[in-house]
Amino acid sequence: MKKKNKFVSILATLGKLCVIGLAVFLLYWAYIFLMIFLDFKVWIASLLFLVALSLAAIAWLMPNAWKRGVKAFSRSALCIALAGVIAVGATFGYCVYLDSIRIVDNLNINTEEYLPFDENSKIARLDKEASLKFTIFDDLPVIDCAAALFPTASAFINATYPSNIPPLNREDSPFKYTNTPGGNWALANGEIDFMIGVKPQDYYQEIAAENGYALESVPIGKEAFVFFTNAKNPVESLTIEQIRGIYSGEITNWKQVGGEDLDIQVFMRNGNSGSYSALEKLMGDLQMAEPKKEFVFDLMSGIVQAASDYENHRGAIGFSFRYYVTDIVSENGIRFIPIEGVEPTIETVTSDEYPLVDNLFISYRKGYMTEEMQLLLDWILSEEGQLLVERSGYAPVK
Numbered sequence: 001m002k003k004k005n006k007f008v009s010i011l012a013t014l015g016k017l018c019v020i021g022l023a024v025f026l027l028y029w030a031y032i033f034l035m036i037f038l039d040f041k042v043w044i045a046s047l048l049f050l051v052a053l054s055l056a057a058i059a060w061l062m063p064n065a066w067k068r069g070v071k072a073f074s075r076s077a078l079c080i081a082l083a084g085v086i087a088v089g090a091t092f093g094y095c096v097y098l099d100s101i102r103i104v105d106n107l108n109i110n111t112e113e114y115l116p117f118d119e120n121s122k123i124a125r126l127d128k129e130a131s132l133k134f135t136i137f138d139d140l141p142v143i144d145c146a147a148a149l150f151p152t153a154s155a156f157i158n159a160t161y162p163s164n165i166p167p168l169n170r171e172d173s174p175f176k177y178t179n180t181p182g183g184n185w186a187l188a189n190g191e192i193d194f195m196i197g198v199k200p201q202d203y204y205q206e207i208a209a210e211n212g213y214a215l216e217s218v219p220i221g222k223e224a225f226v227f228f229t230n231a232k233n234p235v236e237s238l239t240i241e242q243i244r245g246i247y248s249g250e251i252t253n254w255k256q257v258g259g260e261d262l263d264i265q266v267f268m269r270n271g272n273s274g275s276y277s278a279l280e281k282l283m284g285d286l287q288m289a290e291p292k293k294e295f296v297f298d299l300m301s302g303i304v305q306a307a308s309d310y311e312n313h314r315g316a317i318g319f320s321f322r323y324y325v326t327d328i329v330s331e332n333g334i335r336f337i338p339i340e341g342v343e344p345t346i347e348t349v350t351s352d353e354y355p356l357v358d359n360l361f362i363s364y365r366k367g368y369m370t371e372e373m374q375l376l377l378d379w380i381l382s383e384e385g386q387l388l389v390e391r392s393g394y395a396p397v398k
């Protein structure tokens with residue numbers, strides 16, 4: 001009898017541990033649910049939290065008696081396991097869905113793949129040593145860049161800087177990467193010498209002016225500003241006016257531009273990004289419609305911290321720069337939308353046949369050009385520098 005009671009006690013203890021473990025597991029997945037459905041299904045996550053807490057409390061207070069104990073353990077464990085399976089299954093399914101519709105991770109780039117002075121780096125290279133070669137004793141210009149231009153900037157560094165410079169982003173390194181907003185901010189505040197990307201917005205010009213600077217920009221390459229959609233979207237081409245109509249809110253259904261009777265889901269970048277600046281330029285004085293909160297992407301965390309800037313819904317339209325989408329982030333299930341009937345290719349960009357060609361710039365503070373800065377700028381515009389621009393996937397300006 002004593003052995004039986006001891007066995008029952010051990011079983012009850014194991015049961016409690018199993019139930020508590022299941023409850024913690026469910027709480028974790030309920031937390032993930034809360035993160036995913038934060039804007040529009042909070043009540044589901046809240047309900048899961050309440051259920052999990054209630055069942056955990058029941059499990060903890062479970063009586064030790066043989067009949068009631070085993071019965072309570074069985075019911076509690078079954079309920080928690082069932083709720084856990086539902087939570088895990090639904091969350092897994094939703095994550096699979098997110099992965100299936102993901103298009104672009106346009107905020108960041110894996111810099112490890114494009115570092116200078118690395119024989120395994122994917123950066124473009126010249127066939128011979130560059131005609132310009134700085135030494136560690138020179139006043140090396142400090143360079144920052146946009147995400148899409150990181151491989152190009154790295155190629156410039158690799159060709160002209162000494163290989164023993166401090167590593168990327170170290171405080172004393174001449175090679176920084178803080179993306180478009182961070183780089184333009186640093187330039188406007190005199191913390192770096194060159195920023196490679198789109199032309200700084202008026203906001204950064206105002207900051208520079210407050211610091212006694214004026215920002216100057218010189219074109220170093222050309223790139224296509226592109227729009228893309230689901231590969232199954234039958235719309236063959238859009239005009240610039242139709243693009244403006246879509247982003248101003250005047251055109252809201254694909255049937256208005258020759259497509260299916262399907263709402264257009266307009267996906268946007270955050271206001272400080274380079275691609276958003278290009279869209280502002282395209283819109284001119286036309287006011288952009290306020291996008292839905294869940295369709296504006298910057299950085300996300302938790303289970304969706306690697307989330308994309310645009311999700312490939314059937315009715316989606318997104319925008320970026322051609323090279324970034326095709327060469328840095330290669331994803332299936334999307335296609336470029338021809339503009340005015342012209343596909344965005346390196347050939348149509350070089351010839352200016354594609355109507356939405358933007359210059360890529362190197363920006364600096366006017367009046368603060370050192371000898372080394374001028375040498376580097378002249379070299380970037382030379383045949384060698386322009387060859388690296390072209391080999392990096394962009395159209396040269398010369």
